[in-house]
Amino acid sequence: MERKEAWRLALVLFLGQLVSFFIAIASFTSSLIAELGTDTPLTQSWFTYLSLSLVYGAVFLFRGQRLMVPWYWYLALAIVDVQGNYLIVKAYQYTSITSVTLLDCWTIPWVIILTWIALGTRYSPWQFVGAAVCVLGLGLVLLSDVGVSGGGGSKPIIGDTLVIAGTVCYAFSNVGEERPSRVIGNARDIWGASWYLQATNYVCFAITGFPNMLSAVLERKDLESVKWSATMICLFGGFAAATFLFYTVVPFVMKMSGATLFNLSLLTSDMWAVAIRVFFYHDQVDWLYYLAFGLVAIGLIIYSVKENNTANGGDPEALQYERIPQESSAVNGQHETCSDTNTERA
Template identity: 60%
Template sequence: MAEAVGVAERVARVLLLGQIVSLLLAATSFSSSQIARRGVDAPLTQSFFTYFSLALVYGGVSLFRRRKLLAPWHWYLALAIVDVQGNYLVVKAYQYTSITSATLLDCWTIPWVIVLTWLVLGTRYSIPQFMGAATCVAGLGLVLLSDAWDSTGGGKRPLLGDALVIAGTLFYALSNVGEEFFVKKKDRVELLAMLGFFGMIVSAAEISVFERKELQAIQWSATTIWLFVGYAFSTALFYAVVPFVLKFSGATLFNLSLLTSDMWAIIIRVFYYHQKVDWLYYLAFGVEAAGLVIYSFNDKSSIEAEPEYEPLTDDVASHLAA
């Protein structure tokens, strides 16, 4: 009886954390769509303030702890590079496609994560888990089909926006798997501090090359500033909660849990933007929700006791790099 209660508590914890990050993802999507509707095209600048927030908070904690890095700095630099590119592509997509399409297509991260965790982390999946993930991905075809003929609120170039999101999810998958690896080596604070520090540097470097004209063209107002603040705040919280989900369940279930943000995106589009949502979106969401249920009921990592991991050492990192 006590064991069953413990299992239920662990599953409930994973589901609760998953829904918190799902709500935060919906908030970031709303902020990005609002910024894009005001004619602001500065995805790298949006991300810069997120990384600055992480570096400020977790970097300060790291300095206070005065601990030696548990992983070589260049691993964190590589992680920051792929994370920045993922954020850039997905935020850029809001210039061309709708909030509903962007959030629904985020689930393309799932097959990337499955392949990468299989190859890099040695994770093994059961046939029911593959069926659940495949069911989630099946919703992608419905979104693309809807965007192909949607002329009411789907964005000025929806298929281009969809392609940018799908490309961005590959970088997100690389970032998620890297974060899962570091988190399960027990250095969550170090991960967020270094991701924020190097993410800020990479973003600033790319802004100086690719986004100077866009920054000069921005008509700053109180609303625009608050939207940037809202985006930075929600994404910083998102990054802060994500490591807990990755530690308790892994990158695959984490990304499957984010699918419920689609529901919030549909609500925003209908009630805030007063736009019609094609019936295929609802069908796509239902298909994805079914896939999430199938996968989560067959995911042992979310119901078993938490494993213990050794801290990441230079020897381990050198072995992985070999």
């Protein structure tokens, strides 16, 4: 492996762990909010999209950025993303954080199936081995976590069903982000991928605007019963900040590695949650956590190395996919704009 490829691999793994850390903070704050008796998933998600829209929506409009894929693609992706967040946050009211973490792994097989069908991605046997090692590592975490996370929730069947439905939404969202980010990245380097998700988040806010008007009715009693202490405000703010940073880093991971490695990286979120728990509550860490983290790290490296080998030495046609409508014209338009700008400067 060349030095450049090694640095790229290290960067991908680092960014993957960064998003995993952010999702761990979001899960931790959501579980604490649920433990305090607050059930306002729409309001929680709304603050996330509000912060994303205020920052990236303003920049997007200020720079006069052009949408590089059709508007309805953003709309569809925003709908499934909003729905996925709602279902997962709602699940914390009915089941334990351990169950949510375990069932959230269902995103991985959904993503593998969807990337195989929609993107034409072909996985090598070693990539499946790497994914299996990652899941095995998470299994050790959950084995160690039995009896520690406390309780199975008030209605575990309902909560588990919500999580599984949420993973389907997340899978469609992840694959939907990966597909156009490839074209955008080719048109305007890796930073172009971030503009795609930023525009999507702007649409997400528009979509959640209507549900949150409904939340004045659906969650009115819950909001009225919330005791807005400094702790509660910090938890809502922490959730919004963590998810804001999560959505900011995600497009870079999607562009550099894809949806499957992204979801495999999220398997360490439970381990980061343990680190957070140790920091706040000074809990004892079981030795299985260290072994589990090592297994997930090994699995990610196996998957990433074989992914690079497949991309570099595999059949180029296997890595191609059909562009969605208007992608080609949008990308060509960007190239023409860049050419005109360079001509004027010359």
